[in-house]
Amino acid sequence: MEPQTKRWKGSECDSDSWVAYPVLSDERSQDVELIEAFAAPIVNKKETSRLIRELSGLYPLSSLQHIKRVRAVKEKGSPHPLEVLVCLVSDAPDTRAVTIRSLLPSDGPQCDGLGEPFVVKVPARPPLTRPQFELASKHWPTSFHEDKQVTVALRGELFGPSQKSHMREYMLSALTAAKAGHELGMEAVGAVVVDPVEERIIAVGHDCRGHHPLHHAVMVCIDLVAQSQGGGCYPFDRYPACTFNPAPNSDPIPTDPDTEASSQPYICTGYDFYVTREPCVMCAMALVHSRVGRVFYGTASADGALGTKYKIHTQKDLNHRFEVYKGVLMDVYTCRESVDHVLRKSC
Amino acid sequence: VVAVAMGTEEESFSPSEEETERWMCSAFDMAKDALENGEVPVGCLMVYNDQVVGKGRNEVNETRNATRHAEMVALDQLLDWCRRSNLDVSSVCKRTALYVTVEPCIMCAAALRLSNIPVVVYGCRNERFGGCGSVLDVSSADLPHTGNTFKCVSGHRAEEAVEMLKSFYKQENPNGRLFFLFL
Numbered sequence: 001m002e003p004q005t006k007r008w009k010g011s012e013c014d015s016d017s018w019v020a021y022p023v024l025s026d027e028r029s030q031d032v033e034l035i036e037a038f039a040a041p042i043v044n045k046k047e048t049s050r051l052i053r054e055l056s057g058l059y060p061l062s063s064l065q066h067i068k069r070v071r072a073v074k075e076k077g078s079p080h081p082l083e084v085l086v087c088l089v090s091d092a093p094d095t096r097a098v099t100i101r102s103l104l105p106s107d108g109p110q111c112d113g114l115g116e117p118f119v120v121k122v123p124a125r126p127p128l129t130r131p132q133f134e135l136a137s138k139h140w141p142t143s144f145h146e147d148k149q150v151t152v153a154l155r156g157e158l159f160g161p162s163q164k165s166h167m168r169e170y171m172l173s174a175l176t177a178a179k180a181g182h183e184l185g186m187e188a189v190g191a192v193v194v195d196p197v198e199e200r201i202i203a204v205g206h207d208c209r210g211h212h213p214l215h216h217a218v219m220v221c222i223d224l225v226a227q228s229q230g231g232g233c234y235p236f237d238r239y240p241a242c243t244f245n246p247a248p249n250s251d252p253i254p255t256d257p258d259t260e261a262s263s264q265p266y267i268c269t270g271y272d273f274y275v276t277r278e279p280c281v282m283c284a285m286a287l288v289h290s291r292v293g294r295v296f297y298g299t300a301s302a303d304g305a306l307g308t309k310y311k312i313h314t315q316k317d318l319n320h321r322f323e324v325y326k327g328v329l330m331d332v333y334t335c336r337e338s339v340d341h342v343l344r345k346s347c
Numbered sequence: 348v349v350a351v352a353m354g355t356e357e358e359s360f361s362p363s364e365e366e367t368e369r370w371m372c373s374a375f376d377m378a379k380d381a382l383e384n385g386e387v388p389v390g391c392l393m394v395y396n397d398q399v400v401g402k403g404r405n406e407v408n409e410t411r412n413a414t415r416h417a418e419m420v421a422l423d424q425l426l427d428w429c430r431r432s433n434l435d436v437s438s439v440c441k442r443t444a445l446y447v448t449v450e451p452c453i454m455c456a457a458a459l460r461l462s463n464i465p466v467v468v469y470g471c472r473n474e475r476f477g478g479c480g481s482v483l484d485v486s487s488a489d490l491p492h493t494g495n496t497f498k499c500v501s502g503h504r505a506e507e508a509v510e511m512l513k514s515f516y517k518q519e520n521p522n523g524r525l526f527f528l529f530l
């Protein structure tokens with residue numbers, strides 16, 4: 001192994017070659033689900049508003065609020081300029097041959113003005129991200145309420161150069177701790193807890209499971225944060241790389257509990273965790289219980305619970321959710337290895 | 348006096364009905380005691396070889412560490428007990444049962460897997476955080492790098508356990524924001 005304990009500088013790597021990608025919920029990251037519907041050409045353009053009104057009365061398509069009822073036909077030379085959604089295939093009357101007459105009851109909307117129906121595929125659910133929106137729109141015009149931050153994050157552009165240099169510094173501290181732990185025979189995992197408002201490191205810890213099977217780096221850091229607030233329950237003095245900075249305003253003693261709620265640090269509320277590799281189920285849920293602000297990690301892990309096996313930070317039933325970003329400082333992880341290996345990893 | 352072939356005995360390790368009854372009775376006594384003292388009404392004990400080697404109550408408040416659930420405290424006591432008795436932790440864990448009045452949360456369920464506890468007997472479901480089926484099923488999930496799966500025996504005096512939780516949450520909570528962290 002390396003002969004000294006100096007900090008990893010990662011100087012042989014381009015400091016901007018890594019990207020922090022958001023780990024989004026399954027709903028936000030899955031493919032666009034499609035559902036079959038009947039559409040029909042609008043033969044007479046002047047009838048459009050009447051047709052929309054009458055069709056909406058007959059087939060409201062209430063589960064497809066995100067779908068536009070009418071689309072323009074893009075192909076040049078099309079005999080009709082517009083097409084309208086009539087109904088879902090599953091809502092259509094059960095007949096052998098589907099005609100526009102069979103879809104509309106005799107006392108309902110008049111079918112003159114509509115051509116013969118054909119099957120189209122439309123997005124079953126509202127798109128939640130720009131990539132989903134772009135895919136959905138290829139099938140049928142879809143409306144989209146964009147979360148700009150998610151769009152920027154998915155492009156890997158959420159964090160600017162100065163934020164990235166801070167993130168780099170924190171992750172390097174976590175890597176340095178991981179290395180220190182590894183030299184003591186522990187798993188090479190490190191973590192750093194940061195107050196992002198004050199840009200202050202609250203705790204640095206590494207895996208200590210050689211002495212306690214549950215002392216994963218995240219669990220160690222959670223207890224070090226508790227110690228920074230006058231609590232905690234484990235002595236980590238024998239690990240020089242496991243440290244904490246006491247909360248600066250642990251006094252004065254507040255007189256009413258509301259003041260306390262606002263001014264005192266409270267477990268890990270609002271703190272960022274930098275972890276060299278994706279936390280396991282125990283650690284991920286410990287982060288939920290600790291009300292962490294954001295989690296940044298480097299590599300994925302096989303049983304990881306913030307993206308790989310579970311996405312506990314997006315679990316709907318839980319009372320606290322947080323943002324997770326992966327890939328932080330991946331260049332330091334990979335640049336020491338052969339190009340082949342890097343390429344294989346990135347596929 | 349005990350001379351059972353280890354192989355077969357290990358596979359069939361599971362508490363008898365009589366043991367379940369007896370140890371859950373102690374767990375419920377602990378929970379009741381906690382409720383009467385204004386603490387989270389969860390009773391939890393770890394039993395190895397017919398003796399209690401770990402006993403826990405929720406310590407989130409005093410430690411400011413949100414992971415100090417009763418099960419985690421009990422696991423720490425088990426480790427201490429092994430050290431004092433000079434016994435190997437993993438061989439003790441393999442033959443230890445956890446008795447707890449409420450389903451362990453996702454974190455504790457994963458911790459029990461990592462500790463290789465083979466069986467958990469619990470009272471009521473934990474609808475908010477349960478890791479043995481209520482929110483996630485960590486106890487039986489395919490997680491080859493997260494210890495071993497464990498067997499759950501659920502529903503023992505479940506209504507009673509729920510009633511204790513309800514009356515606890517009904518009380519005015521002097522610590523306000525710690526409210527959510529109790530299980």
Ligand SMILES: [Zn+2]
Nearest residue numbers: 216280282283
């Ligand atoms: Zn872990």
Ligand SMILES: [Zn+2]
Nearest residue numbers: 416452455530
């Ligand atoms: Zn728990």
